[in-house]
Amino acid sequence: xxxxxxxxxxxxxxxxxxxDTQAWGDLYREYAPAIFRFCRRAMPTREDxxxxxxxxxxxxxxxxxxxxxxxxxxxxxxxxAANHCWDxxxxxxxxxxxxxxxxxxxxxxxxxxxxxxxxIEERTGEEVRRALDKLGLRAxxxxxxxxxxxxxxDEIADALGVRRQFVGVVLLRARHELRQALGESSALAVGGAx
Amino acid sequence: xxxxxxxxxQPDDPCLDEMTLLLYAERQLDREAAQRVxxxxxxxxxxxxxxxxxxRGSRLLTRSMLEQDEPFPARLAxxxxxxxxxxxxxxxxxxxxxxxxxxxxxxxxxxxVQTQLNDAGxxxxxxxxxxxxxxxxxxxxxxxxxxxxxxxxxVMVGFGLFAFRRYLRRGSAMAAVVLSGLSVLLASAxxxxxxxxxxxxxVTIKKGEVITGDMFLAGNHVxxxxxxxxxxxxxxxxxxxSGRISGDLIGFAQTERxxxxxxxxxxxxxxxxxxxxSVERNVTAWNESLNLDSGGKIGRSLTVGGESVVLDGKIGxxxxxxxxxxxxxxxxxxxxxARGEMLSISSGAEIDGKTKFDGHKEPSVSADAKLGSPVxxxxxxHKHEARTGDYYLWRLIxxxxxxxxxxxxxGLMPKFAAESVESAGQVGISFGLGVLVLFGxxxxxxxxxxxxxxxxxxxxxxxxxxxxxxxxEVVVGGVVGQWILGRSDEFWKFFLRVALGVVIIRVITTIPxxxxxxxxxxxxxxxxxISLTLYRRLQPAFAPNIPPAPMPPVxxxxxxxxxxxxxxx
Numbered sequence: 001x002x003x004x005x006x007x008x009x010x011x012x013x014x015x016x017x018x019x020d021t022q023a024w025g026d027l028y029r030e031y032a033p034a035i036f037r038f039c040r041r042a043m044p045t046r047e048d049x050x051x052x053x054x055x056x057x058x059x060x061x062x063x064x065x066x067x068x069x070x071x072x073x074x075x076x077x078x079x080x081a082a083n084h085c086w087d088x089x090x091x092x093x094x095x096x097x098x099x100x101x102x103x104x105x106x107x108x109x110x111x112x113x114x115x116x117x118x119x120i121e122e123r124t125g126e127e128v129r130r131a132l133d134k135l136g137l138r139a140x141x142x143x144x145x146x147x148x149x150x151x152x153x154d155e156i157a158d159a160l161g162v163r164r165q166f167v168g169v170v171l172l173r174a175r176h177e178l179r180q181a182l183g184e185s186s187a188l189a190v191g192g193a194x
Numbered sequence: 195x196x197x198x199x200x201x202x203x204q205p206d207d208p209c210l211d212e213m214t215l216l217l218y219a220e221r222q223l224d225r226e227a228a229q230r231v232x233x234x235x236x237x238x239x240x241x242x243x244x245x246x247x248x249x250r251g252s253r254l255l256t257r258s259m260l261e262q263d264e265p266f267p268a269r270l271a272x273x274x275x276x277x278x279x280x281x282x283x284x285x286x287x288x289x290x291x292x293x294x295x296x297x298x299x300x301x302x303x304x305x306x307v308q309t310q311l312n313d314a315g316x317x318x319x320x321x322x323x324x325x326x327x328x329x330x331x332x333x334x335x336x337x338x339x340x341x342x343x344x345x346x347x348x349v350m351v352g353f354g355l356f357a358f359r360r361y362l363r364r365g366s367a368m369a370a371v372v373l374s375g376l377s378v379l380l381a382s383a384x385x386x387x388x389x390x391x392x393x394x395x396x397v398t399i400k401k402g403e404v405i406t407g408d409m410f411l412a413g414n415h416v417x418x419x420x421x422x423x424x425x426x427x428x429x430x431x432x433x434x435x436s437g438r439i440s441g442d443l444i445g446f447a448q449t450e451r452x453x454x455x456x457x458x459x460x461x462x463x464x465x466x467x468x469x470x471x472s473v474e475r476n477v478t479a480w481n482e483s484l485n486l487d488s489g490g491k492i493g494r495s496l497t498v499g500g501e502s503v504v505l506d507g508k509i510g511x512x513x514x515x516x517x518x519x520x521x522x523x524x525x526x527x528x529x530x531x532a533r534g535e536m537l538s539i540s541s542g543a544e545i546d547g548k549t550k551f552d553g554h555k556e557p558s559v560s561a562d563a564k565l566g567s568p569v570x571x572x573x574x575x576h577k578h579e580a581r582t583g584d585y586y587l588w589r590l591i592x593x594x595x596x597x598x599x600x601x602x603x604x605g606l607m608p609k610f611a612a613e614s615v616e617s618a619g620q621v622g623i624s625f626g627l628g629v630l631v632l633f634g635x636x637x638x639x640x641x642x643x644x645x646x647x648x649x650x651x652x653x654x655x656x657x658x659x660x661x662x663x664x665x666x667e668v669v670v671g672g673v674v675g676q677w678i679l680g681r682s683d684e685f686w687k688f689f690l691r692v693a694l695g696v697v698i699i700r701v702i703t704t705i706p707x708x709x710x711x712x713x714x715x716x717x718x719x720x721x722x723x724i725s726l727t728l729y730r731r732l733q734p735a736f737a738p739n740i741p742p743a744p745m746p747p748v749x750x751x752x753x754x755x756x757x758x759x760x761x762x763x
Binding site: 116 | 212213216217220222247248250251252254255256257258259260261262263264266267269270271272273684685
């Protein structure tokens with residue numbers, strides 16, 4: 001799951017596990033920006049992302065002793081982050097009665113399946129991220145887990161609480177939804193230009 | 195045979211669906227199915243194109259998500275979560291201690307004063323109504339109520355928006371809240387009344403002249419010979435009222451003489467006040483000398499503080515006085531409650547109610563004076579207040595409060611706390627700056643409040659001043675603790691030093707006489723150290739770089755990595 005060539009700071013992690021505050025501080029500074037970006041993609045607002053980042057590291061600090069050093073630390077950290085963000089979103093759903101299953105309304109078949117690639121290529125990264133904001137919570141979360149943090153289908157299934165076989169369906173529908181959102185913004189841009 | 199296998203074996207429609215190709219691109223198919231897809235895409239251009247599109251789409255999506263579009267928030271630059279979580283109970287403790295402190299203040303200080311004022315005729319049902327609605331300057335404040343109302347609501351709305359900012363994500367919602375608040379304010383606003391201002395070296399309202407409405411008069415010599423149907427506010431060197439004021443007279447003057455009639459109250463701060471005329475309601479006067487002439491009359495109560503008070507005239511109700519020398523030779527319809535050095539009750543005096551006097555010398559009472567009851571005299575002696583168990587209990591509680599406050603400060607602002615303690619190490623400069631800030635900011639804030647326009651600024655700076663005052667002991671405690679135990683940057687060790695220092699300071703300030711001066715010095719020292727830290731923080735400096743995310747740079751010009759997806763780290 002780590003970037004190619006990137007090694008994990010095992011020594012730092014080991015020191016942080018023993019309660020070394022300096023090591024913990026270094027570990028935090030090392031991973032917090034990436035986790036914040038993950039949360040920024042997954043959560044609806046910047047404030048939510050900031051809160052989520054802090055809470056994830058609070059959890060991490062408590063759970064650090066449980067970390068199995070034979071596994072990837074990054075993967076483990078993202079799993080914690082994903083679970084936490086999804087929990088927060090579910091709580092938000094309970095508060096605001098947001099629909100988290102709207103993705104099921106998106107058809108699985110798409111007349112132009114390769115259109116997403118073209119649309120993303122035509123757009124800036126910022127436009128793509130803005131389009132992500134328009135997706136349903138589950139769709140957005142699935143895309144972030146898969147394409148930002150490179151989580152496996154098993155991990156995504158575990159975090160979202162769905163069967164593994166359903167993850168592909170969720171992702172495909174999420175991609176269609178994103179294509180739709182990008183297409184709409186494109187149409188709006190063309191309309192505005194006229 | 196599953197659906198995929200059936201699909202792969204269908205000879206009439208050999209092309210694969212998007213789902214299958216996505217699973218293949220993402221390496222989610224089992225070996226056998228993956229081999230079939232691989233074989234098919236070698237011969238089917240359509241499926242190969244779609245597979246490449248899906249794969250590229252995934253990688254472009256990854257690249258878009260990995261872009262570092264916004265800076266890492268400064269508030270997340272350091273990890274404060276442990277402290278944040280541990281602080282939860284502290285707020286409860288602080289709240290509890292604050293409630294206890296307020297109760298103590300109210301029970302031991304405010305209630306006795308209120309009782310005394312009630313005795314003197316200020317019969318407000320509560321302290322709030324006493325101060326605000328029956329207070330000395332109520333008439334003056336009344337006209338400004340709309341402004342206060344606006345400021346209060348604005349501050350409340352501001353706090354509300356800040357507190358619920360996370361729920362007000364949409365600008366329209368925020369605008370709706372703000373507009374609703376403004377609408378309520380506009381709807382509830384009352385129309386303004388006309389007020390006349392006169393400013394000159396000599397301001398005279400001539401005999402026969404009738405002014406309707408409130409007046410503000412300023413000048414060296416102010417004479418009111420005519421009639422004012424409203425309240426009069428005067429700032430003058432000499433003030434003479436020989437006419438009639440149907441409202442209140444609120445005056446600040448060197449010499450003030452009332453020979454006419456005031457139908458309302460007189461509230462005044464002046465060097466010399468002489469009343470030979472009539473005041474129908476109450477008089478509140480803070481002055482060097484007050485003389486109620488034999489022809490003078492106060493319809494209700496007199497509250498006076500000054501060096502010399504001579505009362506030859508008539509007071510309808512009670513007298514509450516704080517003076518050095520007091521002489522009563524006139525009529526008082528109610529009771530007398532006075533405190534001072536000396537009180538003389540002459541032969542012509544008549545007091546219908548009780549007379550209580552707390553003073554250094556026993557009052558001189560003429561045998562011909564008519565008193566409702568004998569004078570109750572309490573000799574005031576300079577002695578140190580006896581320290582009971584309650585005193586030490588409260589010292590302990592306040593020590594706990596300071597420790598909790600220190601814990602919160604050190605937890606919420608660890609860097610600032612450490613810097614403040616470090617600044618306190620520079621004793622001379624901290625002390626000097628502290629003297630300046632303790633008096634300067636306080637006076638400046640009061641002036642800002644008085645200007646009304648800068649009321650919000652004044653209140654804010656006053657609050658900041660108060661917080662600094664509270665934190666001063668904690669900061670000095672920190673430096674004292676470090677002198678004893680040595681320096682440490684670790685949170686709990688740092689707090690241990692603060693706690694030790696605070697306890698030492700609290701013990702020293704308990705010592706009679708010395709304690710007061712030590713406490714004052716600690717205030718100067720601590721406030722100076724905090725001010726010095728604030729000053730240094732406000733100096734322009736290059737912002738420290740936040741460490742970059744440990745990931746390979748992914749830009750639009752960077753070639754996509756060979757793997758399908760790349761994690762964020």
